[in-house]
Amino acid sequence: MPDTGKSKSEQIFVDPNSQVFKDLNIPLLLNSFIKIFKERITIITTSTFVADYLKGHTETLRKYFNKEEVQFIVKPPSDKEIFKEKDAKNKQGNEQNYTELDDNIGQLHGFINPDYVETPYLTGKSNEIAYAFAEKLLNKREGAIFYIYGETGTGKSHLLNILAYRALQQGQNVYLSNTNNFIDYAKESYFKNKKSFLNLQRKMDFTILDDFQYLNKNELKWIADPLFEIITQQINQGKTMVMTSDTPPNHAPPYFHERITNRLMSGYVCFISLPDKKMKRQYIEWFCKRNSLEISHDVSTYIMSVANNLRAVKGILGYCQVLNESGQMDIRKLVELTSKIYGDMSTAKKTTEKILHRQIYSLLMDHFGISQEDIKKVQDGDRKRKPTPVAIIDNITWYLLKDVVENESELKKSLNIKYNTEKYCFLKGKEAYDKIESKELKTEIAEIMSSSKKRQMSDNKQEGLWG
Template sequence: MVDTLIEEYTFENFVVGGSNRLAHAGALSVTERSDRRYNPLYVYGDKGLGKTHLLHAIGHRARSEGGLVLYLTAEEYRNKVLWSVRNNEPDYFRARYYSLNFLLFDDASDLGQMEEVQERFFHWFNTLHLDRSQIVIAGSRHPRSMPLLDDRLRSRFEWGLVTEITPPNLETRLAILQAKADAKKVELDPEVLDLIAHRAQTDIKSLEGALNCVLNYKEAHQVKKISFEMAVEALEAVNDRTRRLSLQPDSIIRATGEKFAVPEDVMKGPKRDREIVLARHVTMFLMREGTSPSLAGIGRELGGGIIPQ
């Protein structure tokens, strides 16, 4: 169960700043304290800000101390539930996942879609909590901002500590870039790091992507050291590609779905819950403004649903 932990996602490799300090402290606390003060620990924020890194860091620390750890995403959990139902295996979870020291549950915002899945998770949560297993949950939204989440789960997610990770400020972005450059054994001038930090401001993934873009440019042009001008050229090239890709219908559907916590398959499905309908309408508007397809084309992209005139 612990083999899914990413090797480099440790506390030692996590750069702490004002945007994630409380979440980092909470993550350390659940590995160091036995009183389960923060149970569950719920960490939320946009994608690419380090939530998954913290979950894996907790897992590595707990495993090093002999703990039995399970890292699982909401999608993986949903698939396991559906498998157990289809194969008439009601004891599938109890036999495998009820004797844990740590449950690390990722992408919790994707949980609020199927009543059967939520019901089973509710009972699993209760059992683990009563057994004093540490539960750590990560999601893109605060529990109160998940309209499809069962009220009982929403309440339980707030039992311990709920903490947000926000986009890193400039100082933290520079520290992250320096740490990643050091890990790759690459020396970059301060002005190049500053350029990357100013170009990629939203999340750590975009920072790493921009850094990799600059390093790939260095390798492609076989230069020993990349200049500020070369870094500008490398980032401009990737920005042009990103702008073209960002206007594709599938990327609009995906981005809007993430914003409203509505999965892509639900967006394209027949459900008409208020939050889902709102997400669809925003998607339709962005498609018409950004890609200029026909109404029929938008309908096809959204699974053939009816498009309002």
């Protein structure tokens, strides 16, 4: 018969030095309490998500403790339980050690993705600055905003989860949510009990919002007030706000007004670009070692050339696993299967061109003070003629990229350049570009174009193998 819970139990707090953690190496077991009864163990966590994750390791835990049953409870331990355990430790002469462990327990409101915790966060030229900022905020508590933006698949969410996990280990309280869930939470709580809504955030050392760009919808104008109050409160109290987005903070929706946009711009704003081949190679090596997978140099080169980001790298490696297990691992077979999903070399080149276009255009928008809303009105046909600043940006982009991209017609279409005005727009673009006095802007544009050219040359070398 399973233990009823009335028998005496031993309680363990899992920290990095715990023997159970060293033996099992289950990351999210950290900061949990384990009660050991005669015929069962009970694991107490502060998050439903962590409990659900640990349930996947039930058999491992059962065998390790040699118990018939493993139970999970989601709640922070009561003060009575904590002090009782502390007293027991004191009697054993370990007061200082236990006090440090107790102080290291942080409260999590939200969910941490265990895949992000177990996967190493690889750094390179594309993200090393963002990672350095994260380290700074972990090591020095200060009222700050950390705003990370970049293309989809650049590792923004991965960095947030690592940041949240490490903050918890330091004993800091963390609110972690994607923006859609935050919208539901704010709508439900702010207008019903604003004091309670703000009090919860006041307890958080880190308030982390993923996919901030989802707030850019007209039907969400009401979100500006609760967001402004949270930002102001947290920063004034020395807490940290962290956001990720696909767009820079100055592209925030117009209903944010300057009161929010200025605060976002005054923080640590950091751009993360897509991973280079060195980072992709590192991930491939890690994945293959972890999963005992062997792939040829040709397969590795193909993955690095076609995969736009590490998510795509992981996806193609998953195909490699399946083909390898079924004895069908062949480069041609892999290309046949994955090109339908991740694209072939021509798709990779088109993606490179689109990224180049967006990066150049975004820099010019910032320089000329054009908002995303202005661009959207032109694209939606709300204006018969382009505003002059928008026309200048379009012309400069056409001048810079006309002879660089292969898909000239697609570029022309996106810039809304008529077939009989190409030459005129090219000359006006050159004229406007030559008038730009900012050397920093021109240097940044040159670096982006140089990086894109190297990538295209590499893609061209590989196209003959798998195209």
